[in-house]
Amino acid sequence: MKDAAVLASPVGARSRLERNVTAMAPDAAGTAQIQLTPDEEAVLAGSEGPVLQKVMRTVVQYGEALGAERLVDISGNGHLVIAYAIPGIAPSLEMLEELVAAGLRTKYPFTLDPRPPLDYDNWALEGWQLEVLNDMYRDQERYEDLLLQLGLRDADAYTCRPFLEEVGNVPKAGDILAWSESACVVYANSVLGARTNRNGAIMDLLCNVAGKVPLSGLLVDDARRATWRIEVRTAELPLPQLLGAAIGRRVLADVPLVTGLERFLSADLEAPTRDYLNEMGTACATAGAVGLFHVEGITPEAVAQGTDVLAADHRTSVIDDDMLAALTASYPVLWRDPEARPEKCYLGCPHISAAQIEWWARSITAALRAQGQARIKVPTTLCAAPQTLARLGAAASALRDLEAAGVRLSAGCPMQLFDDDLAAGSAIITNSTKLRTYTNARFFPDRRIVEILIGGEV
């Protein structure tokens, strides 16, 4: 920065100046200046104090950059991605303190992504890794306390599956939201029929504090039309994260209508279908930048609009078994020693439901019994929402079976175990194409994972 940095001028003056400059510039896309209500103008002029003024200025500039004609009111709870107090990912503590000191909080409560993996006992970590994590998360407690003051729903509201019944952050169709976490954005839009863009960390919080979000992108009807028709022509129901990865690669940031899944999934969005679409959407959002998909005959906008959900000039693409096999084969092995025995296995990215946990318990227990074996051979951590683990812990034998088999359960997120070279080159396996994308973990389908856990080798 140094000499060339443009220093900011005082708060109010700069806002007006910038808005004028933006409006006067010849505009390639022909977008008009954003129109604000008198109330919004007043906040922008400082009627509610300088900090909310700054919040509003940030949201208004965001709207101008996105070409929004106006702001709209947020109508439901938030879900935000910023669960980790790591500088460069989290907002600075000073910024959060500035918001808290001004008495600001989000208009509706919010949930957050999973906590970092600070429940060390569940992750089979070595001493040096604990030291790195302790240093990395030295501000975590203070950070969580600030987020509670800013509107975090409760001290356990940490999961990437907030819309599970037991977690209870379930948006209604038509709700206007400012969510982040790509996996949650795509589910809220696609399966629940709510409306949110893929907002980035910090902007998500500031929109929810302002209670306003720019009317743009996936908040607008036209942008919710499918520009791709993706025909699934597999013999059986494909693995959801593999199908999602294939769709994401194909359509990138576009909206697909997926056909052919109605052969396998029930039309009434019951729990197994919701689990499937959550996994598929997570992978779509990771492999591409998909914020909304439709599934013919299943998701609400596809059901309500029929073929009208397709844009007239849409493109068509087919996904078959050969293509999914080729995709799996294309994933490089990023282990230091590609022939190594797996050192660890991480399951539950994204967090899985009670029914999915029960599937792993049944499958692992049956496979162990078939081998006359008591415990699995690869240290394994399975992640789910704290509320899901609490609900299962009270009633079901699934958790006991998993623990007896040697599986550890955590409400954390494995992603952060790859930061700062914590797991560079380690032989880690996962069933998540999302975790695979961001780390050196190696992807295997669910049933193959069970075999590897029992046998101890790939």
Place this chain on the structure above:
Amino acid sequence: MLLTFKGRPVLPGNVSGVAVVSHGGFNTYASFFASIHEPSDEAICADSGNADLYGRDLADKVLCVPSTTGSTSGGAVWQRLIEMGNAPKALLFAKAIDSLAAGGLIVADVWAGRRIVVVDRLGDAFLETVVHGDALTIGEDGGVVIRRTGA
């Protein structure tokens, strides 16, 4: 030789600097995750998936990209780079700025108080023309001039 392009000033300013160019989507967090830990004069691109930029120093440069990609958790990176002193001088987008980049850059601008100049909608022809090392002059009206000597 002078080549001029016109875009939309998102965060306007008058700056000059040296171009670094990514022809594919710029993954913000993957590029900078190694550059946000301590004050520094350099920001070496750490995204091994970006053949154009991997290993290049992006600090104090004019970063030319089509748009950005990557995790929604990448929003705080820009503000952190500004605080660490190794942010790019300006960002030039061929396409309309994406919501992740807009969010992160505007938050940094308003809350860190130091500006990374941003111009978007410069068009695909801009990205086909500009090359690493070009001297660029950006005006607050969104004009971008590429200056090459001896060409």
